[in-house]
Amino acid sequence: MPKERISRIVVLTGAGISAESGIPVFRGADGLWQGHRVEDVATAEAVAFNRPVVNDFFNKRRREVEKVAPNSAHRALVEWEQACGDDFLLVTQNIDPLHERAGSHNLIHMHGELQRIRCDSCGESAPFFADALAQTLCPVCGRAGGLRPDVVLFGEMPMRMEEVFMALSACDLFVAIGTSGAVYPAAGFVDLANQAGAYTVEINAAETERSPTFHERLTGRAGEVVPDFVASCFKL
Numbered sequence: 119m120p121k122e123r124i125s126r127i128v129v130l131t132g133a134g135i136s137a138e139s140g141i142p143v144f145r146g147a148d149g150l151w152q153g154h155r156v157e158d159v160a161t162a163e164a165v166a167f168n169r170p171v172v173n174d175f176f177n178k179r180r181r182e183v184e185k186v187a188p189n190s191a192h193r194a195l196v197e198w199e200q201a202c203g204d205d206f207l208l209v210t211q212n213i214d215p216l217h218e219r220a221g222s223h224n225l226i227h228m229h230g231e232l233q234r235i236r237c238d239s240c241g242e243s244a245p246f247f248a249d250a251l252a253q254t255l256c257p258v259c260g261r262a263g264g265l266r267p268d269v270v271l272f273g274e275m276p277m278r279m280e281e282v283f284m285a286l287s288a289c290d291l292f293v294a295i296g297t298s299g300a301v302y303p304a305a306g307f308v309d310l311a312n313q314a315g316a317y318t319v320e321i322n323a324a325e326t327e328r329s330p331t332f333h334e335r336l337t338g339r340a341g342e343v344v345p346d347f348v349a350s351c352f353k354l
């Protein structure tokens with residue numbers, strides 16, 4: 119790790135950081151997401167043609183995150199943000215609320231949030247902690263039938279990408295934690311950071327498709343590796 123020039127930091131997290139909190143990662147060994155084919159429950163087409171199935175899948179995911187707690191990796195990132203202030207940006211692909219539950223503020227949920235709902239009737243999004251059913255009324259416009267999870271499904275555009283690209287183009291340290299590097303555009307962030315001259319670090323329990331692209335790889339569980347890594351950055 120270069121010692122002098124680390125001031126602007128971008129951290130990208132994926133499902134692996136929440137695995138030790140008890141939230142399963144994206145693709146199991148069977149290639150399914152919690153027993154479902156992605157195209158059945160997590161695509162724009164599935165919302166168009168089978169909205170109740172999509173809502174049912176995300177209702178279950180929403181209930182799952184009610185009681186889960188952040189782990190030591192989420193907490194270490196909060197300490198890092200507190201030490202760096204606005205020079206620290208956390209971008210997560212996760213739709214769970216564990217980063218904000220730990221206390222992160224400078225946070226972008228590029229794939230949306232489980233605990234928000236969107237309405238196709240009025241186009242608005244709002245906090246939401248219940249089940250979305252066919253008869254559930256939109257908390258904003260009061261109409262039924264248009265609700266869908268406020269998450270980015272396959273075939274849809276990730277959120278707040280301009281802010282993320284700006285931060286990547288100006289960062290000098292980029293760290294990717296617990297992400298398989300299989301879902302774009304997040305998988306390409308390391309390339310943008312490298313082009314910007316940043317030092318790039320991957321923290322993952324296993325090698326990924328993108329591993330060779332990083333300057334440094336730390337192998338292990340996020341709950342163990344991330345606190346040590348953050349502590350080592352404080353000593354620079």
Ligand code: NAD
Nearest residue numbers: 132133134137143144212213214229296297298323339340
């Ligand atoms: P992924 O499931 O494709 O990959 C998870 C990665 O985490 C793997 O590379 C795995 O080796 C690593 N990993 C597993 N356990 C780990 C641990 N304890 N410590 C460190 N690394 C660990 O996840 P992804 O790359 O984030 O892509 C998944 C997509 O699915 C995202 O777009 C996200 O929106 C969605 N998703 C979100 C959640 C969540 O919110 N927690 C959960 C599942 C899926």
